[in-house]
Structures are given as C-alpha cells and as structure tokens.
Amino acid sequence: MPARLRHPGPALRCLLLLGIVPLAPFVQQAALAPALPAPAAPVIQAAAPDAGARHTVHEEFFPDHTPRLRCSMLETAPGVGVRDGAFRAWFPAGQLESTGSYARGLADGEWRYFFPDGHLASVGHYEAGKAHGNWISYQSMKDRKALEGRYGHGLAEGIWTWWDDSGVLQARGAFRNGVQHGPWNYWLPDGTLIEQGEFAEGRESGEWVFSHANGAASAKGRYEAGLRVGTWSFFHANGARASEGRYDAGLRAGPWTHWHENGAVAEQGEYVAGRAEGAWTEWDESGRELSRGAYHEGLRDGPWTFADAVVDAGASPALDAAAATNAATNAATNAATSSGEPMAAGEATSAGAAESGGTPETTPATAGPAGVHTLLYERGHVASPR
DSSP states (O other): OOOOOOOOOOOOOOOOOTTOOOOOGGGSOOOOOOOOOOOOOOOOOOOOOOTTOOEEEEEEEOTTSOEEEEEEEEEEETTEEEEEEEEEEEOTTSOEEEEEEEETTEEOEEEEEEOTTSOEEEEEEEETTEEEEEEEEEOTTTOOEEEEEEEETTEEEEEEEEEOTTSOEEEEEEEETTEEEEEEEEEOTTSOEEEEEEEETTEEEEEEEEEOTTSOEEEEEEEETTEEEEEEEEEOTTSOEEEEEEEETTEEEEEEEEEOTTSOEEEEEEEETTEEEEEEEEEOTTSOEEEEEEEETTEEOEEEEEEHHHHHHTSOHHHHHHHHHHHHHHHHHTOOOOSSSOOOSOTTSOHHHHHOSOOGGGSOOEEOSTTEEEEEEETTEEEEEO
C-alpha cells in the first residue's frame, strides 16, 4: 500500500493493503492508504535522433541462452540508442514476464505483467513514462482482482478499491493528486466494516466510526487535520460504553470516564495535554472502590489509597478485565501499529495503570481503615507507606 495508504496501519498508520487486514480501530487511528501498484517500467533517457536514425532490435539472454528481453531501439547516434517500440521480457524458465512499449526511451501505452504461471498480474497504461489511466492488479494465480484504480500522470486519482485473495472487499476510497481525499471504508476478511470516515489532503477529517470484529461500534469521534478533536466515545464489543472524553489537537483533555462491560463506572479523572492530572478514582464491577489518589503530569503523586484486594493481588481487577477485552479485540482484528497519537492499552483501561510510576503490589503498605492501605507517592515512586 502507499504510505498512510497514513495502509492501515501505529498506521494500515504505512503498509501494502494486499494481504494486510486494516488496523484495529480500538487501539489506533484510521488506517493509511495502501501502496499503489503501478509497476516501474525501465526508463531510458530520451534523446533526439539524428536525421539518419534507424530502428534496431536489442536482445539479451540468460546464461543458459534463453531470452531475457527483446526490445526495439532507436539509434540516436552511431552505436547509441534508446528504447522505442515494442518491449518483451521473460522469466528465467521461459515464461513471459511483461509486455509493453516505449516512445523515445519512456514507457508509453499499455503494459502487461504476468505471474510465472502465465496468469495476468497487472495491466495498465503509461504516458511519457508515468502511470496514466486505469490500472488493475490481480491475485496470484487466481484471476481475481486485487486492486483497481486510476492514475493521472503518475498520481493516484479517483476511487481505488482493494480485495483480498478470496475476493472480499478490503478497502475503498478516493485519492486526489496522489493523496487520500474523500470518503474511505475498510473491511475485515469476513466482510465486517470496521472503519469509515473521510480524508482531506491525506489526513483524517470529520466524523469517523470504528467497529469491533462482531460489527458493534468500538469508537466514534472527529478528526481535524489528522488529529482527534472534541468528544470521543468508545464501546465494548457488547455495545456497552467503554470510555468517553475529549481530545484537544490529538491529546486527551478534561474529564474522562471508563466503564466496565456491565455498565458500572470503572474509573474517572482528568487529563491535561494527554497526561492524567489531579484526582482519579477506580471501582470494580460491583461499585466497590479500588483506588483513589492524584496524578501530576501523568505520574502518581501524593497519598493513594488501595483496597486490600488490589494490594494483595498485585493488580486491579478492573484493569485486568479491560486489558483482556482490549487484547481480544486486537487479536480478532489482527491489529498493527499506526501513525498518529496512540491510544492507551485500551480505551476501557485505566489511565492510571499505564501512566503511573509506582506499583503498589511490590511496596509495603500501611494499614488504614479496615480493608484499605495507603501509599505515599512522589513523582510516580513510592516515598513511604503511611
């Protein structure tokens, strides 16, 4: 695929879409455009022929003397020439590899490329050495389309479409002047639509909707110039809210809330410039408080209280459940990394666990009220038990 496309695809931000599943929306931004396929035909420097120029045939052979290529040459000076006219090339085993033509050293007209078994691999046109007009590429040995689109003097234009090797639609979207511009959709191999939105001059713009592998919405929100802005909502695969909050220029800002799959609040707090700041509180699925404390610039700072179960078990049940949900989503959608602002380990997971410096399970804690332990943090590290 062309560079993202931003594909997919942590960027599809990028990647060749052929054979690659679009990025998992739950942990990434929209995928980049797939690399475009126009094969690079050999280009020989064009030159003006002498008045007495003539055409000759140039041939090359493999070591076993089987043909490697044959082309028409236009003599531009005694003993010097450029490709001009028909061109053919072969694989070492003798199968036809490509056919086309040149005009004064530049690929021109229709070109065809083949797989070693003889099936057509791609077909398209060049004009003055640049891909121009419709291009189609096919799946290896299956005669099924892999991608189809149009070039304008070497730049992708209009609607491009990708299919997987089973013929299932993978991606479809618009280009303008060689960059993604207009609506784009991405599908999983089972046909599930998992990303849809628009690009403007190569960057995500406007409303985007992402889905889980089961088709349920996983995220909704807006982009401006490729950055998340405004309110974003994230959902568990069962349809329940997973998290919700605001982005400013691609960074989390203001109040955020995370929920368990049963709808109970899992965590609440605020972000400043993408980092947890101020008071944060976490609860389990039954509503029991698990931890409470403050962050400063993304690090735990000051006194934190933890339920005994959290200290003893060494981890938060809410965080474990959210991490497991996110891992399952990633595996189901074969997620890759994309360019742009990365999500947390899962939008349903706690900001605290990923961004805290201390680990309560490895530090002695002083007993407070029944069932509660307190730790004092300084810039993410435990200073002393209280």
